[in-house]
Amino acid sequence: MKRRNLIIQWLGVLLLLVLLGACGDNGTNNTGNSNSNNDSGEDVVTIGVMLYNYTDIQGKEIRSYGDYLEEHFNVKFDYATVGSSEEDHITALENLIASGVDAIISGYDTALEQSIALSEQANVYYSVALGEVVEDISSDYLVGGLSQFGENPEKLGAQYAEAAVEAGVKNIAVTTFPEFAFYDAVPIINGFRERIEELDDEVTVYDTVTHMFSPNDVVDAVTSIISDNPEVDAIFGLGSGMDFVYPAVLNSTKPDIKVLALGYNDSTPAALENDSVIMAGFNNYSQIMASMFARLYDRLNGHEYPDGQLNGYIDYPTVQETSDVEDIQTYVIPDNKSEGSVTIEELKEVMRTFNENATWEDLQELTNRTIDEIKENRQ
Amino acid sequence: MKNETAIKNKNGDSLYKLLNFLKMNKNIIIQYSSLLLVVVIFTVLSDGKLLSSINIQTIIRQLVVIFTISVGLVFVFSHGNMDISVGAVVALSSMVAAFSLNAGAPVWFSTMIAMSVSVACYLLNIYVANQFGLMAVISSLAIMFIARGIVTYIVSTTNMSIRVTEIAVLNLYNNLTFMILSIIIVGIIGVVLFNYKKIGKQNKAIGDNMLSATQSGVNVKKSKVISYIIAGLLVGYGSMFSLARSLTVSENSGMGLEMDVIVALVLGGMALSGGSKSKISSAIVGSITLVLLNNGLTMIGVPAEVVSLVRGIIFLLVIFLILRRPRSEKVVPR
Numbered sequence: 001m002k003r004r005n006l007i008i009q010w011l012g013v014l015l016l017l018v019l020l021g022a023c024g025d026n027g028t029n030n031t032g033n034s035n036s037n038n039d040s041g042e043d044v045v046t047i048g049v050m051l052y053n054y055t056d057i058q059g060k061e062i063r064s065y066g067d068y069l070e071e072h073f074n075v076k077f078d079y080a081t082v083g084s085s086e087e088d089h090i091t092a093l094e095n096l097i098a099s100g101v102d103a104i105i106s107g108y109d110t111a112l113e114q115s116i117a118l119s120e121q122a123n124v125y126y127s128v129a130l131g132e133v134v135e136d137i138s139s140d141y142l143v144g145g146l147s148q149f150g151e152n153p154e155k156l157g158a159q160y161a162e163a164a165v166e167a168g169v170k171n172i173a174v175t176t177f178p179e180f181a182f183y184d185a186v187p188i189i190n191g192f193r194e195r196i197e198e199l200d201d202e203v204t205v206y207d208t209v210t211h212m213f214s215p216n217d218v219v220d221a222v223t224s225i226i227s228d229n230p231e232v233d234a235i236f237g238l239g240s241g242m243d244f245v246y247p248a249v250l251n252s253t254k255p256d257i258k259v260l261a262l263g264y265n266d267s268t269p270a271a272l273e274n275d276s277v278i279m280a281g282f283n284n285y286s287q288i289m290a291s292m293f294a295r296l297y298d299r300l301n302g303h304e305y306p307d308g309q310l311n312g313y314i315d316y317p318t319v320q321e322t323s324d325v326e327d328i329q330t331y332v333i334p335d336n337k338s339e340g341s342v343t344i345e346e347l348k349e350v351m352r353t354f355n356e357n358a359t360w361e362d363l364q365e366l367t368n369r370t371i372d373e374i375k376e377n378r379q
Numbered sequence: 380m381k382n383e384t385a386i387k388n389k390n391g392d393s394l395y396k397l398l399n400f401l402k403m404n405k406n407i408i409i410q411y412s413s414l415l416l417v418v419v420i421f422t423v424l425s426d427g428k429l430l431s432s433i434n435i436q437t438i439i440r441q442l443v444v445i446f447t448i449s450v451g452l453v454f455v456f457s458h459g460n461m462d463i464s465v466g467a468v469v470a471l472s473s474m475v476a477a478f479s480l481n482a483g484a485p486v487w488f489s490t491m492i493a494m495s496v497s498v499a500c501y502l503l504n505i506y507v508a509n510q511f512g513l514m515a516v517i518s519s520l521a522i523m524f525i526a527r528g529i530v531t532y533i534v535s536t537t538n539m540s541i542r543v544t545e546i547a548v549l550n551l552y553n554n555l556t557f558m559i560l561s562i563i564i565v566g567i568i569g570v571v572l573f574n575y576k577k578i579g580k581q582n583k584a585i586g587d588n589m590l591s592a593t594q595s596g597v598n599v600k601k602s603k604v605i606s607y608i609i610a611g612l613l614v615g616y617g618s619m620f621s622l623a624r625s626l627t628v629s630e631n632s633g634m635g636l637e638m639d640v641i642v643a644l645v646l647g648g649m650a651l652s653g654g655s656k657s658k659i660s661s662a663i664v665g666s667i668t669l670v671l672l673n674n675g676l677t678m679i680g681v682p683a684e685v686v687s688l689v690r691g692i693i694f695l696l697v698i699f700l701i702l703r704r705p706r707s708e709k710v711v712p713r
Contacts (some may be wrong), residue, residue, distance in 0.1 A: 054684055086625030
């Protein structure tokens, strides 16, 4: 009886393997560029997007801008949800590659070396949208990354310092994710400290407190700051300032501590209104998608910027007043993307596929515009 | 006339034998039919892309980790125990293996180290459970926190993520032939140990009724320790494949793997209460089904926002087919 069960089980597995093997050679070999024909320019290219979710403002905006691009270019975006582990990232990438995508926009630099190796094997271009590529990896299929905080992140730190001094806070704690996960934190904090020193020598900026990635880690960090330095009256929260640091402060024993937040969410307007947040910042997702798409689409069509670099940069809009929030809603996250930070016409102007004189600097200039510059351009 | 009657009798006899065979092996047939159903549905919906050569390679690469680990954990789950530390143990084993490889150790030695770390974690798990009379799931929770805590602490002390500096050393674990061989060998070892050796029978007896098993002469503690060692060995071995796939270890390594294993085993028809209904084929069928499910949903282009919903519905359908207990089936008293 047992032996018969065993035989049946293994016959089942064998049948499946034979079935898979038999059909294997007949299938399409989807090793990249399967849909595209770069000569005709008519065929649709498929770009896979990998993010943790599409339900937060980041996911929604990236998707929304992707829809806008799909309406005007021969492109289709395949969105995949990835887990945070390396294994999940690689699995999602493998699945997208097997489904026949021509290029990948990954939100993160997770398992970068292996991701690029897999992409290279399948002739698929790979890019990192929500961070810079800092690892020393050389591949024709690595398109590059993107600094989220402008060309010079120290300037952003200086902006926060000016807002802090303007608000009159005197004892500022700094919290952030570890450096290995957030490279830009160091120059931003340096810029912040230097500008504070220049502006007001009575302001104390405490040593940076590093925390991990869960809300509880941030609660622990805030609790420790308050118990070690009860005089703290502001926290510069770089690690999800609005999502993690602000709620942690509100639920702490000193909810009157003001927050300088890197980040933005639905509670930001009210927090600015009641002065519990001095400044918040926002990733410009239209600029992110525009920059990555332009580089990938050009590559897929056989064009490359002669002066191109590995990492591009985009602007990081900040908000201090409720009127700034209106600007964000009008120019950064508009419902109608043709009125947003980067329109199709503007984008085509800086893409080599549509303008052979376009340069890398043109693209950076377009995708690094401040809200004031965008406003000026629209008038 | 006699000949006709003989043929009729023979045909009737064959039909009876076939029906009897189908009845006797109903559960196994349903188990494999569900898997076949998933293959057929996704093949049709993906216009055959699911079975393209590149995708089969992809499926095998994704299968090897979950398959190896699931086979190991059948030995734990058959007690009616549950292990939720597997993700953290994989992360810790991978990290130690990465350090070992970076220090210049050969890959076989690093594999032994990864397996040793994993076995140590599982032994600690069962020692705590046995010694303090805790449910194994509670002690596995503690192991999860400890292992994840060690990985997180070490990762946080470095500015860069931990990665294998010399990629070529892990070529063996990225070799497709080696993966297929490994799947087959692990499968055979699992089947032999679970179906034909004392340990498998003892596990099922423990899962059905621990007191009866003890009174029947089963050394429950010893059986559990052996099962946890087997699980530890295979989890450690699986962690090498996991490391070879990503080449990197971070605080997120192995995150969610425990849930994947549970889902795979349930999809394969494993009763989480353990006992005589536990089957090693649950790990085989379940892990293949899980990988096909995840892969197939991407291949057919299911929108990201409904992937979880679709996965849930398919999960429900498959477990309905597999785990639905026929009314006529007698249940072993507990």
